Amino acid sequence: MEQIDAAIIGGGILGCFTARNLCRWKLSVAILEAREDVCTGISRANTAIVYPGYDHVPGTLKAEMTVRANAYFQTLCEELDVPFLRCGSLMLSYGEQADKVLQKKYLQGLQNQVPGLKLLSAEEAYVLEPMLAPGLHTALYAPSAGTVNPWQLGIAACENAVHNGAHLFLNRKVEAIHKVDGGYVLETENGSLFARGIVNCAGLDSASVQEMLFSPSVRIVPTAGDYLVLDKSVAPVPSRILQYEPEQKGKGLTVVPTVEGSLMLGPSDRENEIDYATTETGLSFVREYSHRLLPDLDLTGVIRSFAALRPNPQRTDGSRINSFSIEHPAPAFWSLIGIKTPGLTCAQELGFYASRKVAAELGAEPNLSFDPLRKNIQSVHSLSFEERKALVGNFPDYGEVVCCCEDVTKAEVLEAIHRGAVSVDGVKRRTGTGMGRCQGSRCEQKITALLAEVLGVPESAIPKDGKKSEIVWGSRYDTL
Amino acid sequence: MIHCELLVVGAGAAGISAAVSAWKAGCHSILLADRAVQPGGILPQCLHEGFGIATFGKELTGPEYAAKLSESLQRTDILYYPETEVLSIAHEKTAVISRRGALDQVGFEKLLLATGSREKTIGALPIAGTRPAGIFTAGQAQERINLLHQDLGQNILILGSGDLGMIIARRFTLEGKHVIAVLEQNAHYSGMARNYHRCIEACRIPIRFRTTVTEVHGTGRICGVTIRNLETGEREQIPCDTLIIAVGLIPERELVRGLGDPDWLYSVGNCRQIYDIVDSAVAEAEQITRKALSL
Ligand SMILES: Cc1cc2nc3c(=O)[nH]c(=O)nc-3n(C[C@H](O)[C@H](O)[C@H](O)COP(=O)(O)OP(=O)(O)OC[C@H]3O[C@@H](n4cnc5c(N)ncnc54)[C@H](O)[C@@H]3O)c2cc1C
Numbered sequence: 001m002e003q004i005d006a007a008i009i010g011g012g013i014l015g016c017f018t019a020r021n022l023c024r025w026k027l028s029v030a031i032l033e034a035r036e037d038v039c040t041g042i043s044r045a046n047t048a049i050v051y052p053g054y055d056h057v058p059g060t061l062k063a064e065m066t067v068r069a070n071a072y073f074q075t076l077c078e079e080l081d082v083p084f085l086r087c088g089s090l091m092l093s094y095g096e097q098a099d100k101v102l103q104k105k106y107l108q109g110l111q112n113q114v115p116g117l118k119l120l121s122a123e124e125a126y127v128l129e130p131m132l133a134p135g136l137h138t139a140l141y142a143p144s145a146g147t148v149n150p151w152q153l154g155i156a157a158c159e160n161a162v163h164n165g166a167h168l169f170l171n172r173k174v175e176a177i178h179k180v181d182g183g184y185v186l187e188t189e190n191g192s193l194f195a196r197g198i199v200n201c202a203g204l205d206s207a208s209v210q211e212m213l214f215s216p217s218v219r220i221v222p223t224a225g226d227y228l229v230l231d232k233s234v235a236p237v238p239s240r241i242l243q244y245e246p247e248q249k250g251k252g253l254t255v256v257p258t259v260e261g262s263l264m265l266g267p268s269d270r271e272n273e274i275d276y277a278t279t280e281t282g283l284s285f286v287r288e289y290s291h292r293l294l295p296d297l298d299l300t301g302v303i304r305s306f307a308a309l310r311p312n313p314q315r316t317d318g319s320r321i322n323s324f325s326i327e328h329p330a331p332a333f334w335s336l337i338g339i340k341t342p343g344l345t346c347a348q349e350l351g352f353y354a355s356r357k358v359a360a361e362l363g364a365e366p367n368l369s370f371d372p373l374r375k376n377i378q379s380v381h382s383l384s385f386e387e388r389k390a391l392v393g394n395f396p397d398y399g400e401v402v403c404c405c406e407d408v409t410k411a412e413v414l415e416a417i418h419r420g421a422v423s424v425d426g427v428k429r430r431t432g433t434g435m436g437r438c439q440g441s442r443c444e445q446k447i448t449a450l451l452a453e454v455l456g457v458p459e460s461a462i463p464k465d466g467k468k469s470e471i472v473w474g475s476r477y478d479t480l
Numbered sequence: 481m482i483h484c485e486l487l488v489v490g491a492g493a494a495g496i497s498a499a500v501s502a503w504k505a506g507c508h509s510i511l512l513a514d515r516a517v518q519p520g521g522i523l524p525q526c527l528h529e530g531f532g533i534a535t536f537g538k539e540l541t542g543p544e545y546a547a548k549l550s551e552s553l554q555r556t557d558i559l560y561y562p563e564t565e566v567l568s569i570a571h572e573k574t575a576v577i578s579r580r581g582a583l584d585q586v587g588f589e590k591l592l593l594a595t596g597s598r599e600k601t602i603g604a605l606p607i608a609g610t611r612p613a614g615i616f617t618a619g620q621a622q623e624r625i626n627l628l629h630q631d632l633g634q635n636i637l638i639l640g641s642g643d644l645g646m647i648i649a650r651r652f653t654l655e656g657k658h659v660i661a662v663l664e665q666n667a668h669y670s671g672m673a674r675n676y677h678r679c680i681e682a683c684r685i686p687i688r689f690r691t692t693v694t695e696v697h698g699t700g701r702i703c704g705v706t707i708r709n710l711e712t713g714e715r716e717q718i719p720c721d722t723l724i725i726a727v728g729l730i731p732e733r734e735l736v737r738g739l740g741d742p743d744w745l746y747s748v749g750n751c752r753q754i755y756d757i758v759d760s761a762v763a764e765a766e767q768i769t770r771k772a773l774s775l
């Protein structure tokens with residue numbers, strides 16, 4: 001049986017950051033991920049905001065971590081070579097109820113020491129964002145808010161963990177856990193594994209993973225939300241994150257100018273949903289509220305819609321959860337259960353927190369040769385003409401444009417495959433192919449062909465995204 | 481830096497005929513660039529007949545028409561760069577082009593934009609549900625079937641009864657696939673009568689008017705859709721393993737977005753307006769080229 005020190009169940013952003021941080025100790029570390037790739041769950045579909053930290057009850061771990069994570073985010077993104085946009089945010093009130101909420105958040109933010117926080121008059125807010133609908137009361141301005149591409153950040157953390165010696169076991173769904181002498185045995189669909197310690201980062205399944213061994217303490221009650229994405233050609237668009245604070249509960253809307261240059265709108269709020277399917281009512285809610293908040297926004301520029309699932313944690317004893325629900329049901333067993341917003345913001349903090357606890361319990365020594373740096377796939381799009389010319393001269397594949405909407409070349413796609421992409425969406429997550437206005441209708445065929453060629457399989461074996469999602473069924477040439 | 485008098489972006493029917501007519505009119509410094517391997521734009525993937533009735537007096541297939549264009553191109557000394565992406569165009573009358581192993585700046589006097597069109601995708605439609613594998617645009621399906629010889633699925637539903645939708649419906653039928661239906665939101669098919677008779681009637685493909693897709697079902701592969709009758713509001717679930725989106729073309733003008741309307745820029749072919757008939761696209765492209773050169 002394979003033996004390791006620390007097993008991480010789940011390769012979402014939290015699992016990847018836990019792995020990265022566990023490598024700061026002299027431990028053998030492995031991520032066990034059920035899917036064929038990392039960051040395909042909640043970490044793929046969320047609002048992508050790096051929160052400033054005024055939303056949380058002062059004194060909680062959540063409040064403290066969010067403010068610290070935000071302050072450190074630029075450095076983190078430099079270490080991991082991931083784009084980060086500190087665009088600032090405006091929380092918007094159009095009524096008296098919402099004014100009170102903003103006032104409360106403002107005071108809370110001051111207590112949490114959120115930098116630069118200001119309550120703005122409507123006039124001041126219109127100067128910053130002239131597109132806002134008339135009738136604004138007040139706005140809470142947080143210059144430290146930002147946005148990051150969540151799956152890029154998670155993939156970067158995973159690559160950095162592997163670079164520091166962590167193992168990544170894909171297609172290894174954990175099906176049962178047994179307590180044995182000195183640790184745990186994890187049964188997976190591809191064989192068992194012994195680990196001295198476990199960090200459960202299984203996202204929507206984190207409660208059921210913990211219940212493989214322990215009695216329930218926190219349950220996850222998922223809700224769903226729908227989003228729309230507008231093409232980067234749409235203009236004008238707001239340049240900051242907008243959070244429309246509703247007068248009635250549950251009818252808010254967030255607008256995010258993403259690092260890719262597109263505009264994301266959402267989410268709607270729906271109950272008791274269990275799959276990543278959008279609904280008509282959810283999508284029309286987002287349209288309607290977007291139009292209400294930004295009457296001049298060109299909603300004909302929609303290029304994509306998607307749904308997200310919130311892993312809402314609820315204590316089985318009915319007590320309220322004010323902070324992150326981090327469970328420690330037994331020695332060297334930690335669970336990050338139902339980590340929703342701001343789990344992306346705090347991924348590094350949470351990963352470090354869990355690792356430090358586990359490392360202490362396992363009596364591990366610090367690993368002084370830990371290397372925090374990771375290089376992203378070289379993208380041509382951000383280069384100057386001269387830089388790009390030199391690169392194309394040295395590496396001819398950089399001259400061949402594969403995705404014409406997002407300007408991604410063959411060299412980038414090949415590098416993504418080399419780094420672990422096995423599906424069309426895996427390439428998309430690593431390079432941005434298919435994210436643009438034609439949504440892959442012109443490059444998908446080239447990408448499936450490249451995947452097939454490099455992986456040495458027929459094109460009919462190339463999935464779009466996960467199991468049983470093959471794009472073509474066969475080719476007349478397969479049998480030749 | 482490469483210099484030319486006339487830069488033509490796109491070697492589809494419009495781009496080639498514009499370049500060739502400019503050549504004939506005495507402009508001998510022309511660069512014609514296209515991202516595709518072969519010339520002709522969308523023509524090589526249109527295996528059906530129906531091209532060139534006005535110009536050649538008979539019905540050619542897309543590849544035959546493309547071959548004629550390509551012959552006319554070969555009779556000139558136009559510098560033709562296939563597999564070349566035009567990345568950007570600047571006010572200074574320069575463009576950046578990228579090819580395998582080379583990135584270049586091109587200086588020009590006049591520019592003919594002949595970049596064709598792109599298809600509307602499912603992302604732009606108000607269709608809820610999941611986004612599994614098995615959803616293709618009509619042109620993408622056409623390329624995969626006709627040029628890459630791939631098998632895309634067995635039970636096919638087609639959204640949109642324009643020429644693209646009707647032609648791909650027949651294509652699937654000829655491939656031995658089961659086309660469940662063509663769905664059309666209007667009360668009448670939206671393509672040409674000729675295609676309705678040859679594709680829908682001749683292949684006995686069911687067509688359902690005043691009907692649209694509201695939701696996609698399936699994880700992994702698509703397993704069905706919900707459709708809605710726009711008259712009665714009635715909904716129905718239809719199982720399918722492939723959904724073809726054939727809801728129209730959008731002129732591809734991203735390269736010149738933000739340039740305004742400079743006097744050196746001319747647009748021909750589908751990037752100017754969507755042409756149903758290649759002959760009209762070609763005829764107008766030639767006219768516009770003459771105008772461009774006499775300036
Ligand atoms: C709608 C929404 C919006 C959000 N917006 C923001 C935001 O703007 N800013 C912010 O900071 N945070 C935000 N968050 C929170 C953030 O996205 C999450 O906290 C974070 O992505 C959680 O990551 P994860 O790794 O726990 O989950 P996941 O990414 O879901 O990862 C869990 C992984 O575990 C794997 N797994 C499950 N079971 C097993 C098993 N038995 N064996 C092996 N592997 C298994 C899954 O396949 C999956 O890959 C948002 C969340 C939601 C839902």
Ligand SMILES: Cc1cc2nc3c(=O)[nH]c(=O)nc-3n(C[C@H](O)[C@H](O)[C@H](O)COP(=O)(O)OP(=O)(O)OC[C@H]3O[C@@H](n4cnc5c(N)ncnc54)[C@H](O)[C@@H]3O)c2cc1C
Pocket residue numbers: 489490491492493494495513514515516520521522523526529530531532564565566567594595596597643644647732735748749750751754755756757758759761
């Ligand atoms: C499915 C279908 C069936 C049709 N059937 C018929 C028919 O039966 N009879 C008929 O007469 N007409 C038919 N037509 C219409 C006719 O084919 C078109 O109007 C005509 O071919 C359009 O030519 P084009 O040159 O404008 O565009 P395209 O053929 O689309 O050519 C544009 C070219 O520009 C290139 N390009 C774009 N951007 C760049 C860039 N940035 N860098 C480099 N290259 C670039 C593309 O690669 C492409 O090769 C049909 C059209 C379709 C879509």
